[in-house]
Amino acid sequence: MLQLPATEAAAWVPGSPFRLPPPSPASSDFPFLGEAVIPLVNKLQDIFSQLGSSSNIDLPQVAVVGSQSSGKSSVLEALVGRDFLPRGSDICTRRPLVLQLVQTSRRPEDRTELLEWGEFLHVPGRRFTDFGAIRKEIQAETDRELGTNKGISEKQIRLKIFSPNVLNITLVDLPGITKVPVGDQPTDIEARIRTMILTYIKHETCIILAVSPANADLANSDALQMARIADPDGSRTIGVITKLDIMDRGTDARNFLLGNVIPLRLGYIGVVNRCQEDIIAKKSIRDALTYEESFFRSKPVYHNLADRCGIPQLAIRLNTILVQHIKAILPDLKARIGIQLVTLQKELASYGEITESKSGLGALLLNILTKYSQGFQSVVDGKNEEMSTTELSGGARIHYIFQSIFVRSLEEVDPCDDLNNDDIRTAIQNATGPKNVLFVPEVPFELLVRRQIARLLEPSLQCARFIYDELVKISHRCETLELQRFPHLRRRIEEVVASFLREGLSPAETMIGHLIEMEMDYINTSHPAFIGGSKAVEMALNQQRHAKTLASKDVQDLERPSSLPEKQAKARAILARTSAASLTAHEQAAPRVSAAAPEKATTSSSSSSGSSWGISSIFSSSEVRQSANGSSKEHVPARSYAEPVQAPLESSFSSIQLREPPATLRASDAQGEQETLEIAVTRLLLKSYYDIVRKNIQDLVPKAIMHFLVNHVKRELHTVFIRKLYRENLFEEMLQEKEDIAVKRKRCKEILRVLQQAAWELDTNFY
Numbered sequence: 001m002l003q004l005p006a007t008e009a010a011a012w013v014p015g016s017p018f019r020l021p022p023p024s025p026a027s028s029d030f031p032f033l034g035e036a037v038i039p040l041v042n043k044l045q046d047i048f049s050q051l052g053s054s055s056n057i058d059l060p061q062v063a064v065v066g067s068q069s070s071g072k073s074s075v076l077e078a079l080v081g082r083d084f085l086p087r088g089s090d091i092c093t094r095r096p097l098v099l100q101l102v103q104t105s106r107r108p109e110d111r112t113e114l115l116e117w118g119e120f121l122h123v124p125g126r127r128f129t130d131f132g133a134i135r136k137e138i139q140a141e142t143d144r145e146l147g148t149n150k151g152i153s154e155k156q157i158r159l160k161i162f163s164p165n166v167l168n169i170t171l172v173d174l175p176g177i178t179k180v181p182v183g184d185q186p187t188d189i190e191a192r193i194r195t196m197i198l199t200y201i202k203h204e205t206c207i208i209l210a211v212s213p214a215n216a217d218l219a220n221s222d223a224l225q226m227a228r229i230a231d232p233d234g235s236r237t238i239g240v241i242t243k244l245d246i247m248d249r250g251t252d253a254r255n256f257l258l259g260n261v262i263p264l265r266l267g268y269i270g271v272v273n274r275c276q277e278d279i280i281a282k283k284s285i286r287d288a289l290t291y292e293e294s295f296f297r298s299k300p301v302y303h304n305l306a307d308r309c310g311i312p313q314l315a316i317r318l319n320t321i322l323v324q325h326i327k328a329i330l331p332d333l334k335a336r337i338g339i340q341l342v343t344l345q346k347e348l349a350s351y352g353e354i355t356e357s358k359s360g361l362g363a364l365l366l367n368i369l370t371k372y373s374q375g376f377q378s379v380v381d382g383k384n385e386e387m388s389t390t391e392l393s394g395g396a397r398i399h400y401i402f403q404s405i406f407v408r409s410l411e412e413v414d415p416c417d418d419l420n421n422d423d424i425r426t427a428i429q430n431a432t433g434p435k436n437v438l439f440v441p442e443v444p445f446e447l448l449v450r451r452q453i454a455r456l457l458e459p460s461l462q463c464a465r466f467i468y469d470e471l472v473k474i475s476h477r478c479e480t481l482e483l484q485r486f487p488h489l490r491r492r493i494e495e496v497v498a499s500f501l502r503e504g505l506s507p508a509e510t511m512i513g514h515l516i517e518m519e520m521d522y523i524n525t526s527h528p529a530f531i532g533g534s535k536a537v538e539m540a541l542n543q544q545r546h547a548k549t550l551a552s553k554d555v556q557d558l559e560r561p562s563s564l565p566e567k568q569a570k571a572r573a574i575l576a577r578t579s580a581a582s583l584t585a586h587e588q589a590a591p592r593v594s595a596a597a598p599e600k601a602t603t604s605s606s607s608s609s610g611s612s613w614g615i616s617s618i619f620s621s622s623e624v625r626q627s628a629n630g631s632s633k634e635h636v637p638a639r640s641y642a643e644p645v646q647a648p649l650e651s652s653f654s655s656i657q658l659r660e661p662p663a664t665l666r667a668s669d670a671q672g673e674q675e676t677l678e679i680a681v682t683r684l685l686l687k688s689y690y691d692i693v694r695k696n697i698q699d700l701v702p703k704a705i706m707h708f709l710v711n712h713v714k715r716e717l718h719t720v721f722i723r724k725l726y727r728e729n730l731f732e733e734m735l736q737e738k739e740d741i742a743v744k745r746k747r748c749k750e751i752l753r754v755l756q757q758a759a760w761e762l763d764t765n766f767y
């Protein structure tokens with residue numbers, strides 16, 4: 001048994017199956033196995049429970065599980081060696097009791113240290129030296145939470161027992177498994193208790209004492225069933241068989257203790273606790289242990305199972321397992337404390353130290369400003385250490401906006417998508433003015449291409465604004481923890497950054513405006529990549545010929561209904577006519593425009609343009625154009641306005657009235673072959689030139705944004721900070737600390753101290 005006055009312990013025969021080993025001759029203290037390790041763990045447990053983070057580190061503990069009234073509390077009491085737990089035939093344990101046994105000094109000369117006492121976490125500072133009072137407090141605290149009507153709760157009661165007579169073990173007494181609800185218990189009481197038990201025993205660091213009464217069906221033990229769920233390979237389960245004294249006469253638990261019925265890697269221990277009658281008669285634990293010893297002695301069936309019988313053997317077994325267990329988990333524990341230490345040190349560093357002197361404040365301010373601008377730079381450059389691996393951020397987002405949004409969007413734009421043939425025709429006719437043109441003027445092309453170039457301004461400015469927004473986001477990311485300490489400085493930094501970003505946006509936008517204006521201002525038809533007039537005419541003619549061929553073929557097909565099904569042939573013909581635009585119609589309306597004309601045009605253009613890329617000399621002067629209303633051919637003027645128009649004046653006295661020209665004049669629907677060609681040429685030229693400009697803009701707009709906005713801010717931010725914020729007369733105002741930071745710093749320091757202490761304990765005691 002654990003309660004071992006030195007004299008009594010010495011009287012026991014070393015190696016006796018029912019006694020703890022006697023004190024080591026080398027020391028007056030009990031040389032408990034693993035003594036150096038278990039106090040350390042208890043200490044750590046203390047430390048972490050103080051920090052309120054016991055769940056952070058899984059410390060080894062022993063949980064007692066079993067069905068109701070199986071004898072769990074009795075086993076715990078016997079291990080502790082004192083009567084202090086509520087026991088009885090009815091439900092007693094209704095809240096988990098976390099019981100930490102702490103071995104105090106055994107030196108006999110130090111009388112005060114021989115005292116035993118208990119302390120509850122919920123009654124801080126009070127020592128319970130009367131163990132009867134401890135039992136009452138457990139009952140009272142249970143009732144405070146749950147009333148008296150048998151309800152259960154998972155809220156822990158934490159109790160420490162200090163004694164020179166205990167092994168250093170932390171034990172958890174859990175409510176017993178019950179099947180039938182009574183009193184305030186809910187209908188699903190069994191499931192609830194099982195879930196609660198599992199939350200304790202599922203942890204790899206928990207050693208399970210599976211208590212089964214020998215007078216029940218051991219093969220169907222609830223405790224062993226639960227243990228098997230949490231610990232399927234049985235590596236941390238000890239089977240405890242209680243009530244061996246009240247088994248059916250003629251039966252014994254030998255087979256169970258040997259593990260022949262349900263094997264367990266850590267084996268079984270059989271025990272005999274006090275019965276209810278003993279409790280009522282206030283039989284002492286010491287007497288109970290004496291009785292237990294004599295019981296096993298009197299039963300020859302258990303004689304050669306001495307190491308599996310009796311509470312002292314259970315204590316030894318537990319202690320050995322705990323030592324091995326703790327040794328195995330300590331390195332991990334140490335590593336975790338190390339990680340927590342690093343995190344806390346970082347946090348503490350972020351709160352900074354309090355500085356009073358002007359120079360100290362200046363250095364601090366400079367440091368914060370430098371860190372901020374460096375942070376900004378590193379996020380933009382993609383060199384930030386805390387860069388996300390799950391999404392694009394910082395500079396990568398800028399690149400995405402340029403390439404995947406801006407460049408791609410421009411590529412998807414068709415420069416002619418908002419220009420139909422009428423628009424182009426109107427532009428051409430407007431450009432010829434009142435005269436009949438000899439050559440196709442460049443004016444409509446330039447006019448239309450400028451219109452298309454102007455469309456590039458809005459997306460380019462939008463791109464700049466997107467990048468600006470990104471930079472604002474990046475600036476928020478640069479706020480260090482340290483900066484959060486100083487709300488005033490933080491606000492000022494935000495203001496400076498925001499205005500500096502705006503200042504950078506403005507020249508970028510101006511530059512973009514200039515770029516577009518430049519492109520619009522001079523249409524460089526000599527650009528080597530420009531298709532050029534001759535090529536455009538040639539291509540347009542080819543298109544025309546192709547369309548014509550298709551149309552005539554389809555008309556023939558239509559006239560031969562037998563060759564194609566009627567519907568299909570009709571559809572093809574209509575399609576072909578549509579694609580050939582109004583060519584066939586105009587062939588009838590304008591017989592003068594023959595197929596020879598385009599050829600002529602080609603020849604003329606190629607001979608007259610020579611190596612020039614311009615378009616002025618594409619069309620020959622002999623070509624005719626339709627008038628603005630399109631209803632009559634417009635020939636080169638052949639007579640003067642003074643010439644009589646029809647009959648001689650004297651033949652009619654009535655004056656000739658002209659009809660008023662309409663307020664809005666539109667190009668007529670009828671379209672000559674020449675016009676169709678001009679439209680096609682204009683389209684080709686437009687596309688070709690627009691392509692050149694688009695590429696320029698795709699290249700130069702990102703460059704302008706990078707130069708005037710991104711890189712400028714990146715390079716100059718620190719200088720701007722110094723110019724605007726680093727003022728000696730502003731030091732104190734800017735570095736006024738937030739109130740809660742002082743509190744956080746203090747708390748952080750405290751936790752750090754406790755963790756450092758824990759780490760030190762591990763370093764000095766772990767070997």
Ligand SMILES: Nc1nc2c(ncn2[C@@H]2O[C@H](COP(=O)(O)OP(=O)(O)OP(=O)(O)O)[C@@H](O)[C@H]2O)c(=O)[nH]1
Binds near residue numbers: 087
């Ligand atoms: N004869 C005999 N009685 C025992 C033994 N162990 C426990 N008892 C009795 O069984 C009853 C229940 O014991 P407890 O220790 O309260 O059992 P428990 O499992 O903690 O009960 P709950 O916490 O209510 O689930 C008490 O009356 C004990 O005196 C034993 O080994 N022999």
